[in-house]
Amino acid sequence: MLKKENRLKSNRAFSATYKINNVVKSDLIVLYIGRIKFDKNCPTRVGFVVSKKVHKRAIIRNRIKRLMRESVRLLLKDTSSIMYNYQSFIFVAKDGIVDKNYEEISKTILILLEKLANKII
Numbered sequence: 001m002l003k004k005e006n007r008l009k010s011n012r013a014f015s016a017t018y019k020i021n022n023v024v025k026s027d028l029i030v031l032y033i034g035r036i037k038f039d040k041n042c043p044t045r046v047g048f049v050v051s052k053k054v055h056k057r058a059i060i061r062n063r064i065k066r067l068m069r070e071s072v073r074l075l076l077k078d079t080s081s082i083m084y085n086y087q088s089f090i091f092v093a094k095d096g097i098v099d100k101n102y103e104e105i106s107k108t109i110l111i112l113l114e115k116l117a118n119k120i121i
Contacts, residue, residue, distance in 0.1 A: 002073050008047030008088055017047070017088045024115045028097045028105065029068070031112045034088030044083050046072050050093040064093050064105075071106035075113070082117045 008014060022033040037044075048068050050061040068091050075081050083089065097105065 002046065002069055002076075003043075005043040006046055006073075006076060008045040008090065013045065013088060014047055014090060017090050024112050024119065026108050026112055026115075028094055028100060028108045029112060030092040030094065031109075031116065032090040032092065033116060034086055037085060037087050040084075042087065044076065044086060045088045046076075046083075047088070047090045048093075049090060050097075054093050054095055055098050060098060064097055067102050067105045068093070068109065071102070071109050074106075075109070082113050 008017070017032050017034040020032075020034055024031045024033065034045075046069075048065045050064045052061070054064070055061055072083075072089075072091070075083055091109070100108075
């Protein structure tokens with residue numbers, strides 16, 4: 001489970017991250033990126049979205065969020081990660097993610113972060 005300080009919870013915070021419109025996409029996940037941090041003491045906040053379009057059952061949607069949350073939690077432990085340079089992230093699941101296991105989701109998140117590192121925003 002993510003620490004409380006790393007959770008993106010309020011509707012206002014989600015809207016602010018969406019409004020910046022920095023996006024990195026893959027076939028399973030879309031990553032919305034917030035602003036670059038100027039204060040390094042401020043924690044990076046992460047949100048996860050799995051809509052009913054992905055799967056109608058809440059059990060499946062919650063499982064997908066748990067898998068994404070766990071892989072991001074392990075990435076946040078690494079202080080040299082690209083994630084420490086930004087204020088907020090939103091991971092939005094796409095349709096094909098339902099059949100995937102933890103390793104495939106984790107690889108996809110790593111690929112998205114590599115794309116972000118190569119992209120100059």
